[in-house]
């Protein structure tokens with residue numbers, strides 16, 4: 588399942604050890620602490636998986652109840668953070684809002700000792716949805732929402748704040764699945780960013796702020812938004828095929844396809860695709876889902892490129908009426924668990940990450956006097 592890896596971008600180089608996940612190992616495409624992601628997505632709530640990734644084992648019922656109650660109690664935002672969020676304009680990108688929100692939280696509730704790493708992470712896990720929705724609803728709808736709702740789950744809390752009404756069961760279930768699928772993925776770019784930052788013995792908020800910046804780009808987490816922008820321009824499956832062929836002829840990169848490690852498929856795709864299909868039936872869609880399926884067929888037929896985790900997330904989120912620009916922030920709400928667990932793992936066996944560069948610049952030369960320079 589994994590590619591033969593070599594070349595630029597540190598591809599194929601082992602850059603450290605992890606006990607958190609395997610990506611592209613034959614037999615199972617993706618595992619978190621030894622559990623197949625398919626199994627986890629079928630049997631677990633996101634909070635169980637977050638607990639697994641952060642604390643090392645699957646919680647029993649009492650541990651899960653306690654953990655969910657703890658997270659529920661951590662949803663509130665300090666007034667100083669709300670003040671900052673209210674000053675960010677409506678046309679800001681929500682990933683930038685979240686980056687600022689995380690950084691501000693680090694000023695207000697600083698991690699002063701590494702012993703606090705679990706508690707500062709739980710706090711972020713509980714309040715990142717509040718940060719996104721508080722800013723979104725204030726800047727777009729001019730309302731100051733109550734972020735301390737009684738919803739049972741992180742996904743439910745997010746949807747409730749976003750829409751101002753309690754979400755239905757199907758949507759809550761899809762949020763659990765989506766957050767589970769996005770939670771952890773070995774040494775991807777944003778996680779590696781977090782680990783490099785952690786290796787300097789920096790604080791948790793700095794590591795997570797940096798990781799948010801790395802996830803934002805369209806070659807990484809930003810691909811779910813870019814995929815949505817593409818497919819919403821297609822009016823039918825045939826139109827999608829025609830446009831995709833044109834893009835391929837022009838050698839354009841198609842967001843939501845391909846992967847740095849997987850060679851034939853991304854195991855998360857078939858899972859989110861099934862849920863996207865269910866949501867399509869639920870809303871009576873006759874365009875977006877068939878368009879997405881045709882894009883998948885064309886890319887495989889023409890280029891042997893497959894959908895990664897991001898592609899069918901686009902239609903799934905769209906069917907749940909989630910605004911496109913909030914797609915990547917949802918990824919953050921989930922991947923925070925992986926990032927933080929990697930920071931903890933790095934801290935537990937640390938050496939500063941400092942690779943070498945191959946120098947390709949000028950040979951040694953004298954500095955000319957300023958009047959002699961061209």
Ligand SMILES: CC(=O)SCCNC(=O)CCNC(=O)[C@H](O)C(C)(C)COP(=O)(O)OP(=O)(O)OC[C@H]1O[C@@H](n2cnc3c(N)ncnc32)[C@H](O)[C@@H]1OP(=O)(O)O
Pocket residue numbers: 805806807808810839840841842843844845846847848892895896897
């Ligand atoms: C959750 C996630 O972060 S998943 C990734 C999300 N990102 C995207 O969906 C962005 C689109 N995809 C891509 O840009 C790439 O596939 C990446 C960044 C994910 C992986 O990059 P790489 O490891 O460099 O890809 P890889 O080595 O397989 O590329 C092989 C060839 O396929 C091409 N290719 C790869 N993906 C695509 C794509 N989505 N569309 C068109 N061509 C592609 C590359 O341009 C390359 O061609 P070249 O050798 O002529 O330059």
Ligand SMILES: O=C([O-])CC(=O)C(=O)O
Pocket residue numbers: 769771772774775776807847848895896
């Ligand atoms: O592993 C990667 O390079 C990107 C990815 O799929 C992820 O971070 O989920």
